[in-house]
Amino acid sequence: MKLLTANFLSCAVKACKSSPLSFPLHFRDAELASKSVPYNPLLLSNLLPRLDWPALVTSSKELGFTLPDTKPELPRLSTSTGGDDGDMNMSVDGGSGVGEEDEKTLKMLHKVLMETEVVEGKMVCGSCGFEYGIHQSVGNFLLPSHLV
Amino acid sequence: MADYEDQHVHQVYDKIASHFSATRYKPWPIVHEFLSTLPPGSVGVDVGCGNGKYLNVNPNVFIVGSDRCENLVRIAKDQSPTQDAATADILSQPHKPSSFDFALSIAVIHHLSSPERRVEAIASILELLRPAGEGKALLYVWALEQKSSRRGWDENSEQDVLVPWVLTKQFKEPSKKGDSSESSSGKVENAPESEESKPFLRYYHLYKKGELEENVESAGGKVLKSGYEKDNWWAIVERAT
Numbered sequence: 001m002k003l004l005t006a007n008f009l010s011c012a013v014k015a016c017k018s019s020p021l022s023f024p025l026h027f028r029d030a031e032l033a034s035k036s037v038p039y040n041p042l043l044l045s046n047l048l049p050r051l052d053w054p055a056l057v058t059s060s061k062e063l064g065f066t067l068p069d070t071k072p073e074l075p076r077l078s079t080s081t082g083g084d085d086g087d088m089n090m091s092v093d094g095g096s097g098v099g100e101e102d103e104k105t106l107k108m109l110h111k112v113l114m115e116t117e118v119v120e121g122k123m124v125c126g127s128c129g130f131e132y133g134i135h136q137s138v139g140n141f142l143l144p145s146h147l148v
Numbered sequence: 149m150a151d152y153e154d155q156h157v158h159q160v161y162d163k164i165a166s167h168f169s170a171t172r173y174k175p176w177p178i179v180h181e182f183l184s185t186l187p188p189g190s191v192g193v194d195v196g197c198g199n200g201k202y203l204n205v206n207p208n209v210f211i212v213g214s215d216r217c218e219n220l221v222r223i224a225k226d227q228s229p230t231q232d233a234a235t236a237d238i239l240s241q242p243h244k245p246s247s248f249d250f251a252l253s254i255a256v257i258h259h260l261s262s263p264e265r266r267v268e269a270i271a272s273i274l275e276l277l278r279p280a281g282e283g284k285a286l287l288y289v290w291a292l293e294q295k296s297s298r299r300g301w302d303e304n305s306e307q308d309v310l311v312p313w314v315l316t317k318q319f320k321e322p323s324k325k326g327d328s329s330e331s332s333s334g335k336v337e338n339a340p341e342s343e344e345s346k347p348f349l350r351y352y353h354l355y356k357k358g359e360l361e362e363n364v365e366s367a368g369g370k371v372l373k374s375g376y377e378k379d380n381w382w383a384i385v386e387r388a389t
């Protein structure tokens with residue numbers, strides 16, 4: 001499971017949906033791996049507004065990363081010229097390419113969000129305490145029948 | 149109901165996962181169109197993602213796929229390095245409500261075995277979408293009206309059926325034998341009976357014209373567009389305000 005995915009997961013128990021404690025789920029005993037995936041700045045820069053940054057900072061801390069306290073600001077890239085391999089030759093508002101600082105931020109986000117994979121471990125709900133297992137990179141969110 | 153689906157849907161997919169996956173590779177045109185026109189950076193779910201054949205259609209969006217069948221989730225995840233997938237149930241989804249730009253649920257809702265559960269499944273998908281028309285879902289279900297398909301069902305056929313799946317040799321566990329391919333007469337009694345070639349039976353509710361739209365409205369959704377494509381009914385929906 002990617003660190004990015006944790007930003008879109010919450011407890012599957014219905015009674016927990018209204019509790020702010022059910023998001024984000026908390027990592028425990030996590031084993032990490034770095035998995036190389038194609039770099040896609042077009043996706044990353046447009047994904048940024050969708051992220052719950054404080055939740056991401058919490059999840060990252062649990063996995064041993066430190067992210068800046070506030071969401072980085074990036075221009076939203078609009079066109080891709082390179083296809084899947086994430087060519088950096090992009091335009092920002094039809095203008096010049098991505099600046100050095102922005103590129104550094106994008107590469108950092110890529111590494112943390114896309115390439116950080118939780119291979120084994122647990123995700124725990126802060127509201128009901130239920131533990132969801134992650135095994136061989138796949139999280140299991142099926143509930144026992146008494147919690148459905 | 150849940151037990152019935154466990155036996156006639158979940159356990160079957162677990163057994164047939166590799167063979168099923170090998171037959172599912174070509175995206176349907178309307179699904180392709182829906183995904184390709186999403187703006188970059190859109191975040192979505194694919195509820196009942198199966199082998200993940202829709203996860204990689206548009207590399208500029210992020211999709212969390214989920215499926216009840218862990219064997220299919222593993223295939224989906226292996227084939228989709230830039231996306232993600234997890235094991236989950238459509239009626240208890242591990243997602244934050246109101247947080248997704250889009251949702252897909254292709255050939256899934258017809259596996260739930262009562263009208264109430266099918267409406268609940270649609271409601272649980274709608275709940276994930278961003279409100280006020282900012283999130284859209286594409287739903288696909290198998291049609292009752294498929295006179296020209298090899299199954300030959302029409303509007304007068306039985307809507308609740310068990311459809312056999314026969315594993316081809318290469319996908320069988322060792323020690324089992326039998327012949328090949330999906331044989332779907334819709335009538336269980338036509339299926340081979342011997343233990344060796346015993347087919348796996350999957351439960352389906354075959355949708356009649358207009359029924360998907362009715363279910364969407366009962367679930368608190370609004371139909372934006374709907375139609376029929378190759379033996380299936382589909383609808384693009386959003387949350388009703």
